[in-house]
Amino acid sequence: MTPEALKALLATAETDHAAHCAAPLGLDLTRGKPAADQLSFANGLDGILQGQFLDRDGSDTRNYGGPLGIPELRDLGAAVLEVPAAQVLAGGNSSLTLMYQFVDAALRFGFGAQAPWGDGAKMLCPVPGYDRHFAIGEHLGLELVPVPMTDSGPCMDAIEAAVAADPSIKALWVVPKYSNPTGASVSEAVTTRLAALPTIAGPGFQVLWDNAYAVHDLTDTPTPLPSLWSAAEAAGTLDHMALFASTSKMSWAGGGVAFFAAGPNTFKAFNHHLSFQLIGPDKVNQLRHARLFPDLPQLRAHMAQHRALLKPKFDAVLSALDAGLGNTGLARWTVPEGGYFISVDVVPGTAKTVVALAAEAGVKLTPAGATHPYGKDPDDQTLRLAPSFPPLADVEAAMAVFVNCVRLAGARQRLKERPE
Numbered sequence: 513m514t515p516e517a518l519k520a521l522l523a524t525a526e527t528d529h530a531a532h533c534a535a536p537l538g539l540d541l542t543r544g545k546p547a548a549d550q551l552s553f554a555n556g557l558d559g560i561l562q563g564q565f566l567d568r569d570g571s572d573t574r575n576y577g578g579p580l581g582i583p584e585l586r587d588l589g590a591a592v593l594e595v596p597a598a599q600v601l602a603g604g605n606s607s608l609t610l611m612y613q614f615v616d617a618a619l620r621f622g623f624g625a626q627a628p629w630g631d632g633a634k635m636l637c638p639v640p641g642y643d644r645h646f647a648i649g650e651h652l653g654l655e656l657v658p659v660p661m662t663d664s665g666p667c668m669d670a671i672e673a674a675v676a677a678d679p680s681i682k683a684l685w686v687v688p689k690y691s692n693p694t695g696a697s698v699s700e701a702v703t704t705r706l707a708a709l710p711t712i713a714g715p716g717f718q719v720l721w722d723n724a725y726a727v728h729d730l731t732d733t734p735t736p737l738p739s740l741w742s743a744a745e746a747a748g749t750l751d752h753m754a755l756f757a758s759t760s761k762m763s764w765a766g767g768g769v770a771f772f773a774a775g776p777n778t779f780k781a782f783n784h785h786l787s788f789q790l791i792g793p794d795k796v797n798q799l800r801h802a803r804l805f806p807d808l809p810q811l812r813a814h815m816a817q818h819r820a821l822l823k824p825k826f827d828a829v830l831s832a833l834d835a836g837l838g839n840t841g842l843a844r845w846t847v848p849e850g851g852y853f854i855s856v857d858v859v860p861g862t863a864k865t866v867v868a869l870a871a872e873a874g875v876k877l878t879p880a881g882a883t884h885p886y887g888k889d890p891d892d893q894t895l896r897l898a899p900s901f902p903p904l905a906d907v908e909a910a911m912a913v914f915v916n917c918v919r920l921a922g923a924r925q926r927l928k929e930r931p932e
């Protein structure tokens with residue numbers, strides 16, 4: 513844009529911002545939570561058992577035991593993660609807990625023949641990425657090393673170079689489908705290279721494959737995810753792949769079932785570590801989920817209901833971005849085919865300002881930097897939008913404010929850099 517055009521844009525943005533601040537909205541686009549009407553699709557869970565508590569093997573789900581989960585839910589986890597059911601643990605309500613427990617166990621105990629990671633271990637964090645992944649590593653004392661994301665998953669050139677050069681790099685986070693927050697999914701080529709990483713990395717290296725959005729498509733024709741399991745089997749690295757998923761955004765975010773899968777030795781060793789922490793998961797809740805989601809086709813049919821609510825909200829965000837920022841050169845954004853987030857890169861140096869301006873107008877955004885290790889985005893440019901929770905009209909209202917804040921901060925910055 514010419515300086516004249518930028519000045520005109522800035523003048524309008526300032527007037528609009530003053531108007532927005534005069535009537536602040538009180539809206540929140542921060543966390544990727546399902547909306548209440550999405551949660552209601554699973555209300556059938558309530559009372560679904562009608563006094564029948566036996567699983568398919570005849571075990572009483574109300575009692576202790578069954579540390580790997582009930583067979584019905586291990587089958588469901590296997591279908592979601594596309595792995596053999598014998599290698600699946602169906603656990604409690606949070607996959608994040610399993611990820612924490614897995615990293616903790618890797619650090620302190622190791623898995624079978626794999627020695628503990630010990631002090632000085634490092635973790636590769638694709639950026640932009642999921643703040644809670646990074647927080648697990650930081651809390652457990654790992655050094656977080658950023659690596660770039662691409663449109664087809666984490667940048668494998670950077671990752672291969674890093675692990676080959678530094679054996680203290682012990683793990684890599686991957687959200688393979690509709691990543692948080694860019695929405696990118698891994699390609700076949702990236703999956704093959706991920707599966708081969710343990711052959712060039714230091715001992716005990718683990719790919720942490722968090723397939724949180726495995727069935728969370730926004731289209732009717734989703735691209736199938738390449739099989740990490742088959743690729744790792746072929747590469748002989750199954751014991752270095754840790755796969756996670758959960759029903760948090762299928763049924764109830766606070767009352768679902770989490771899944772874990774790994775190669776035989778790691779699976780056995782991790783379950784041994786878990787055996788000191790619990791006698792068995794909530795199998796009654798697992799049985800309720802088995803009744804609600806008897807198989808993958810019925811789970812997919814359930815997810816189509818979510819799609820019907822989520823798609824218009826994503827469309828509203830994307831149309832607002834197109835209308836307010838298209839052709840301005842002041843932002844670029846992702847157009848996800850699933851998941852819960854849209855990532856927006858604003859003019860470098862303005863992400864924090866955009867968040868502050870939006871707050872003045874009553875719109876809460878995820879803090880700038882949250883998508884990077886230690887909360888620090890060196891370019892101060894990436895913002896994560898989460899449109900699932902507010903009603904559609906609120907998403908539209910919040911987006912009008914957001915877009916204007918990006919225009920305002922971006923035009924000011926550009927004019928500062930290039931006044932004439």
Ligand SMILES: Cc1ncc(COP(=O)(O)O)c(C=O)c1O
Pocket residue numbers: 544605606607608609642687692722724757758759760765770
């Ligand atoms: C990539 C990713 N993994 C995991 C989670 C949380 O999973 P859970 O509810 O199973 O702990 C989220 C929630 O936003 C997420 O985006």
